[in-house]
Amino acid sequence: MMRITRHDTRHDTGHDTGHNTRHGPYRRPAALVLLASLLAATPALCAAPVAHAAASDTHPSRLPPPLTIAGLYAQQSIIGTSPEYYAWSRDGARLAFAWNDHGTAFRDIWVYEAETGVVQQVTHMDEAAHGKAKGVGVTQLAWLPDGRMAFVMDGALRVADLHGHVGVLEIVRHGVGQISPSPDGRWLAFVSDGALWLRDMGQAASTPARIVVPGTADNGVDRMEWSPASDRIAVVMADNRAVHKVEIDYDHDGQVHHDHVTRAFPGDPDTGFAVGVVDVAGGAPRWMARDNAQDPVWNFGLSPDGRSLFVNQSDLTIKHHAIDIYDVPTGRRQVFYRFADPAQVRPDWQVAWAPRGQGLVVLTNRYGYNQLYHIPTIGARPRAITRVMPGQGPWEIESFVADPVHGRLYFTANQTGYAQRQVYRVGMEGGTPELLTRTHGTHEVVFSPGFDHVADRFSNDITPPDLYVAALGAGTPSFGRVTHSPLPSFDARRWADVRYMDYKSHVDGALLTMRVMLPPDYDASRRYPMIVGSVYSDAVRDQWGGRNAHPTWGLDQYLVSRGYIVINPGIRGSFGRGKAWNRPMLGQYGVLDVNDLQDGARFMVDRGYADPARIGIWGSSYGGLMTLMSLFTKPGFYAVGVAGAPASNVAHAYPEQEWIMGPPAGSDFPARYQRQSALYHTDGLRDPLMIIHGTRDEVVLYADTMAMAQRMIAQGKMFALVTLPGANHPWDMENLPQTRFAYTQLVRFLDQYLHPSSGAVPVQ
Numbered sequence: 001m002m003r004i005t006r007h008d009t010r011h012d013t014g015h016d017t018g019h020n021t022r023h024g025p026y027r028r029p030a031a032l033v034l035l036a037s038l039l040a041a042t043p044a045l046c047a048a049p050v051a052h053a054a055a056s057d058t059h060p061s062r063l064p065p066p067l068t069i070a071g072l073y074a075q076q077s078i079i080g081t082s083p084e085y086y087a088w089s090r091d092g093a094r095l096a097f098a099w100n101d102h103g104t105a106f107r108d109i110w111v112y113e114a115e116t117g118v119v120q121q122v123t124h125m126d127e128a129a130h131g132k133a134k135g136v137g138v139t140q141l142a143w144l145p146d147g148r149m150a151f152v153m154d155g156a157l158r159v160a161d162l163h164g165h166v167g168v169l170e171i172v173r174h175g176v177g178q179i180s181p182s183p184d185g186r187w188l189a190f191v192s193d194g195a196l197w198l199r200d201m202g203q204a205a206s207t208p209a210r211i212v213v214p215g216t217a218d219n220g221v222d223r224m225e226w227s228p229a230s231d232r233i234a235v236v237m238a239d240n241r242a243v244h245k246v247e248i249d250y251d252h253d254g255q256v257h258h259d260h261v262t263r264a265f266p267g268d269p270d271t272g273f274a275v276g277v278v279d280v281a282g283g284a285p286r287w288m289a290r291d292n293a294q295d296p297v298w299n300f301g302l303s304p305d306g307r308s309l310f311v312n313q314s315d316l317t318i319k320h321h322a323i324d325i326y327d328v329p330t331g332r333r334q335v336f337y338r339f340a341d342p343a344q345v346r347p348d349w350q351v352a353w354a355p356r357g358q359g360l361v362v363l364t365n366r367y368g369y370n371q372l373y374h375i376p377t378i379g380a381r382p383r384a385i386t387r388v389m390p391g392q393g394p395w396e397i398e399s400f401v402a403d404p405v406h407g408r409l410y411f412t413a414n415q416t417g418y419a420q421r422q423v424y425r426v427g428m429e430g431g432t433p434e435l436l437t438r439t440h441g442t443h444e445v446v447f448s449p450g451f452d453h454v455a456d457r458f459s460n461d462i463t464p465p466d467l468y469v470a471a472l473g474a475g476t477p478s479f480g481r482v483t484h485s486p487l488p489s490f491d492a493r494r495w496a497d498v499r500y501m502d503y504k505s506h507v508d509g510a511l512l513t514m515r516v517m518l519p520p521d522y523d524a525s526r527r528y529p530m531i532v533g534s535v536y537s538d539a540v541r542d543q544w545g546g547r548n549a550h551p552t553w554g555l556d557q558y559l560v561s562r563g564y565i566v567i568n569p570g571i572r573g574s575f576g577r578g579k580a581w582n583r584p585m586l587g588q589y590g591v592l593d594v595n596d597l598q599d600g601a602r603f604m605v606d607r608g609y610a611d612p613a614r615i616g617i618w619g620s621s622y623g624g625l626m627t628l629m630s631l632f633t634k635p636g637f638y639a640v641g642v643a644g645a646p647a648s649n650v651a652h653a654y655p656e657q658e659w660i661m662g663p664p665a666g667s668d669f670p671a672r673y674q675r676q677s678a679l680y681h682t683d684g685l686r687d688p689l690m691i692i693h694g695t696r697d698e699v700v701l702y703a704d705t706m707a708m709a710q711r712m713i714a715q716g717k718m719f720a721l722v723t724l725p726g727a728n729h730p731w732d733m734e735n736l737p738q739t740r741f742a743y744t745q746l747v748r749f750l751d752q753y754l755h756p757s758s759g760a761v762p763v764q
Contacts, residue, residue: 064492067561069747072554073739076103078493079464079544079553080485083110085141086455086467090185092448095455095482096149097467098138100126103487107137109149109160112469112482114453119482123160125153140177144201145185152176157190170209173197178223182230183449187280189233194220196235198280212278213237213285218262222273227306228404231280232328234302234309239272239293250695250702252726261698266673267664270294270655275311277302277328288326289333295322298349302328304404310336310360312351317658318344323351323360325378336378339366343583345573345659350399356407357428361385363397369578370396372409374428385409385430394577403451410447414576416440418513419500419542423456436477442543447472455482459544461498461515464490494520496560500540503603507595510581514569514600515540517560518609526760530565530610531750532601532638535619535626537593540570550620550732555743563756565609569600571626573660589650589660589676590629597626598634611761613639614754618746620644620692621700621729628678628689635686640753642746644692645700645729648678648708652701679704682712689719690749692742694727720749 065071072078084107086097093114098107106126112119125137140152148161150169157170157179170176173192180189181201188199194215200207213235215221222238246263249256264270272293276285288309298312309326321344323337337360348370350363359376366373366382373382388395398421400411408427414420416435421442424433437443441460448454452472456479459465464486470477496517503512519528534552545553546568556566570576571593572585585592597617604610617638619627624646631641647653650661651673658664661673674680693705705721712719722745724731724738732739751757 064489067493067558069554069558069740069743072558073551073736073743075105075736076487078103078487078490080466080487080490081105081107082465082485083457083467083483085138086446086457087141087143088446088448088453088455089143089147090145090181090183090449092450092453094143095448095453095469096122096141096143097455097483098141098151099467099483099485100137101483101485103485105136109138109141109151110483111162112467114448114469114471117480122149122162123164123166125166140179142179142181142188143185144181144188146201150179150181150188152179157192169199170197173209178221180224180226182226182280183228184230187230189224189226191215191221191224193217196221196224196233196278198233212280212282213276223300225301227302228304229306232277232302232306233280234275234277234300235285236297236300237274237276239274242269243271244268246698246701248696248698248701250726252696257696257726259696259698263698264655265652266650266655266657266661268655270316273297275300275309277309286328286331288324288331290324296347298347299351301351301353303353310351310353312349314347314349316655317662318347321349321364321366323362334378336360337362337375339364341366341579343579343586345582345585346575347659348396348398348575352400352402354428355402355404355409361400361402361409361428363400365396365579368580369394370398370575372397372400372411372426383430385428386411386426386433387430388578394581396576396578398575401447403447405451408451410436410445412443412445417500417542418570418576419515419540421541421543423454437479438476440542442541460542461544461546462495464544496520496557496566497522500542501603503599505596506599506602507592508584510572510584511577512570512596512599513540514567514603515542515546516604516609517556517566519560519563519565523760524608526762527608527611528563528565528760529614529616529754529756530567530601530604531559531616531618531754532567532569532597533616533618533623533627534644535569535571535597535617535623537571537574537622539568540574550730551739552732555746558743559747559750563759564754565604567600567604569597571596585660587661587672587676589657590625590633590678590681591676594626594629594633597630598637601637616640616642616750616754618642618644618750620646620731622647624648624691624700625650625678629676629681631687631689632678632681632684635684638687640688640690640750642690642692642749644742644746645694645697645731646678646691646705646708647700649704650677652704654699679708679711682708682717683715685712685715685717685719688749688753689717690722690746691719692722692724692731692746694724694729694731696726697729697731699729 080103081100083097083099095112099110109123110121138151142150148159155175157176159169160166176190176192178191186202195211196213197209198212199209218240223236225234240262243262243264245260248259276287278285295313300311311324314321320340325334325336352361354361362373369388372385375382395415397411397413412421423437423443426433444457446455456468466485467482468479470479499516539547605612617627617630624643627641627643628646695702
């Protein structure tokens with residue numbers, strides 16, 4: 001699994017729910033084919049935005065108008081606005097969340113009453129601005145002890161009561177993040193300008209917050225965790241002072257920009273992580289000794305009595321997993337657990353204090369699959385709580401949360417199917433886990449503090465995300481719907497027919513699965529043009545949009561509506577099938593993964609779904625690398641490819657690429673990195689290629705695309721480049737005009753070579 005974006009070292013048990021060579025100003029080669037950003041959009045791709053369906057839209061005698069890129073990516077979204085930042089009050093009586101019921105981007109605060117089931121909109125900030133409020137509204141949310149809600153909007157810390165009155169908690173400090181109330185509700189912690197601040201919510205409203213951990217832009221609080229007793233906070237500080245600053249030069253809005261970003265490449269000094277504990281009562285933080293400050297910290301936590309701290313960590317290459325326990329008052333360290341595996345390629349580890357018991361609960365794939373184990377004491381052999389039983393088929397746990405109230409564990413896993421994320425409950429003694437969610441799809445849950453209620457943001461392949469709530473007790477919970485996000489026009493349309501298909505790798509016979517989107521009027525007697533993508537790891541998921549890290553749901557539906565089949569093959573390096581299944585990925589960027597993609601496409605051809613002469617491929621970031629390597633090393637198989645922000649040079653990715661590629665050293669370096677870098681395989685290009693890249697990209701540098709472009713020009717290769725001025729790495733997420741423009745160019749290029757207008761051809 002390649003992580004082009006900087007890895008998120010947090011394990012989020014509630015949501016799904018992602019930094020030296022210095023590059024100077026680049027010179028754009030004169031011969032480069034540039035698709036002008038002012039190119040007019042065709043009526044077929046851009047039309048009026050989708051609005052609420054009129055009564056005639058749903059009449060049987062009338063069909064809704066064809067889908068368009070502009071309509072799917074409109075100010076008012078046909079799939080609505082997903083509920084976010086859902087949080088239970090301390091007594092579990094209310095659930096607050098950020099949402100709106102009309103499908104626009106701005107989110108206000110809503111509250112659900114558990115006893116009555118009543119849902120009400122609390123704040124009306126968008127209405128007060130006459131629907132023209134800037135930004136996306138509420139971006140963080142937490143309950144206060146007096147029944148008010150603290151929230152962040154536009155980087156400022158604000159407060160709202162249940163009557164909708166909104167005030168500002170901190171006038172001076174901006175850029176607020178990570179708001180976190182203490183378990184007892186008295187304190188509110190938050191981060192601003194790298195420092196950790198603490199506000200006593202039991203004091204007068206005029207009492208200012210006080211700083212408890214100082215920080216700067218280069219050395220600031222990365223994460224924090226409260227002790228269960230609310231008397232201490234554990235923190236991880238990210239120290240970037242030794243990391244090089246990379247200059248990114250670009251033109252945007254008529255100005256020349258010279259950005260300096262903190263950016264390390266493999267082999268460079270990387271971010272250091274310091275772990276410490278600070279007392280709420282005051283005093284300086286106590287920092288814990290670590291063997292290597294650059295070792296990533298996957299998660300950490302204070303014991304119920306606040307006297308001990310575990311730190312779950314590994315080396316940078318993730319081949320050595322380590323858990324240490326510290327005595328907080330003295331800082332004395334105990335080596336609790338060590339395990340080394342030279343074939344490890346995914347850091348899915350998570351640790352928690354055992355509920356009502358001794359020791360730790362550990363999520364690890366030490367014995368083949370990500371499962372839960374209890375380690376009661378230092379050096380003890382892990383005891384399995386969950387396990388893959390013989391004849392059951394491989395399955396893994398994605399994340400878990402410990403219930404200290406009832407002494408149980410809740411976890412999310414794919415036991416019911418590779419693409420599923422269902423929620424289970426199991427006791428510490430183990431046994432058969434109890435399935436709590438029954439509808440196929442992806443369930444992202446947050447439990448009330450007393451574990452008597454659960455909120456579930458649910459979606460699947462045919463259902464956009466919405467919020468559901470259930471009471472927890474004996475038996476299967478009964479979930480009630482809290483929000484209804486899609487517009488009425490959503491139900492008036494026929495969307496893609498989504499299926500899952502298994503196939504085998506021709507390299508080693510491994511079982512692979514792909515997500516397949518067929519036109520709603522699919523005819524089995526015909527062959528269709530097909531798009532492989534957007535390609536990435538962890539792309540096979542039963543949720544609205546599949547892999548929804550990018551807003552490709554609308555693009556996919558648009559392509560399918562015009563007669564394409566769209567597939568997302570599940571490549572090695574992904575979650576769900578265990579260590580042995582992923583092991584062959586070591587050192588195989590652009591090799592094994594590209595073969596897994598091609599095997600999926602061949603399966604669709606062999607089974608009569610796809611026209612072998614009309615197969616396209618596209619992806620962004622790591623997906624851009626796989627697109628390039630697919631075209632460069634398998635000429636003639638794909639009729640066309642589109643690479644967004646492509647990681648063309650693995651040596652210029654983040655240091656986390658060492659998970660797969662190993663350290664940039666040894667007798668086989670740099671050849672080992674060059675074998676997996678598209679930059680060194682451009683001579684294989686025979687098929688049409690488009691590259692989409694933003695000039696401000698700090699993850700995959702635009703200068704790398706220029707280096708590859710210059711090489712291809714010298715080799716006489718023809719290609720197209722769509723340059724997005726001032727765009728960063730998530731080029732399809734920054735604003736709707738840019739998304740519509742880039743997706744329109746992408747579709748035009750695919751259409752030019754795959755000819756969907758010619759229709760499907762008969763199966764021969």
